[in-house]
Amino acid sequence: MPKIVGTRERVHQPFYDSLLRVDGSTDLRSQNLGQFGAVQARMQLFLKTGADLSISNLATGGFFPSDQTFVTLAVRVWTYFRANLEAQAADGQNRQVPIASFSNGLVQDLVMRVHKLYHQAENQFFWQLQAGDKPQLTTFTAYTPFAGGLDGFFADSRLPRANNGLPTSSALMRLARPVLIPPRQGFQVIAQASAIGQTVGASITEQLNGLVPDNTANAFISGAATVVGFGTGTGVSVPGKDNIEKDIKYLIDGIHSRDVL
Numbered sequence: 001m002p003k004i005v006g007t008r009e010r011v012h013q014p015f016y017d018s019l020l021r022v023d024g025s026t027d028l029r030s031q032n033l034g035q036f037g038a039v040q041a042r043m044q045l046f047l048k049t050g051a052d053l054s055i056s057n058l059a060t061g062g063f064f065p066s067d068q069t070f071v072t073l074a075v076r077v078w079t080y081f082r083a084n085l086e087a088q089a090a091d092g093q094n095r096q097v098p099i100a101s102f103s104n105g106l107v108q109d110l111v112m113r114v115h116k117l118y119h120q121a122e123n124q125f126f127w128q129l130q131a132g133d134k135p136q137l138t139t140f141t142a143y144t145p146f147a148g149g150l151d152g153f154f155a156d157s158r159l160p161r162a163n164n165g166l167p168t169s170s171a172l173m174r175l176a177r178p179v180l181i182p183p184r185q186g187f188q189v190i191a192q193a194s195a196i197g198q199t200v201g202a203s204i205t206e207q208l209n210g211l212v213p214d215n216t217a218n219a220f221i222s223g224a225a226t227v228v229g230f231g232t233g234t235g236v237s238v239p240g241k242d243n244i245e246k247d248i249k250y251l252i253d254g255i256h257s258r259d260v261l
Helices: 106-124 204-209 216-222
Strands: 008-012 015-022 042-045 069-083 088-090 096-098 125-131 134-140 174-181 187-193 211-213 237-239 244-259
Touching: 015 042, 069 106, 069 125, 069 134, 106 125, 106 134, 106 204, 106 244, 125 174, 125 244, 134 174, 204 211
Parallel strands: none
Antiparallel strands: 008 244, 015 244, 042 187, 069 174, 069 244, 088 096, 125 134, 125 187, 211 237
C-alpha cells in the first residue's frame, strides 16, 4: 500500500524494552530462561528484533524504520518483584508441595528478598539513554519514577517497601527538554549496575540471577540438596533458583511520528 506523500501522523505511543522478565524458576548463572540469561553489570536495551510484546514493543532493534521519528517527553523505569509462593518444592518427605506450605521461615525469607530487590533496584541501577550515539540522559532508577503500578505499605518496619513512584500522573518525571530521535538514527539504553560494597548479597545482579540461603528448604528449591531434614545450614546466600518473579523495563514516553498509508 503506498503512503500519502508529505503527510504524517503523530500519535502518543510509549516504547519499552525489558532488562529482565523471568519467574525465578532457574538459576540464570547456569542456564537461560527464555530470552534472558545472567544479568551483567552492563547491559544494552532496545536492540532486540521481533521480541515478544511482553518483553518489548519495538519491532526493529536499535532504530525506528523508514522515516519515523520519536520525540521523548518522559522516561520511566518499571520494577516488579513477587515471590511465587504457588511454586512447588520438596518437603521433608520429598513430596512436591507449594512453597507457601513451608513453616520454617522460607516464606518470610522470600518476602524479605522481594523487599530487598525493590530497594536495590532504586539505587543500584543507572540508566543512560543514547540517541544518535550520543548520551542524552543519565539517571538512576529513583529519578525516573514509573508513576503507575503497585503501591502500598507494610507493617514490617525492619525493611519498608520502596516502590518506583506513586501511581499518579504527578509522580511522572517529565523531561525539561524533549529528546529527539531523528529518522534512521540509532538509539539504545545502557543499564549499569553498581553494587554497594562487596559483601555477599550486596549486588543486585546477584539477587536478580538468584540467591537463596543454604538451609534445607531453599536448597530444595535450588535443586542442590537431598532430603536431610530441616534446620540445617548457616543461612548464607548461595546461587540457586529463588522462585521470585522479576520484571524490569525501561520506557520512553512521547510522540511517535510515522507515515500515513
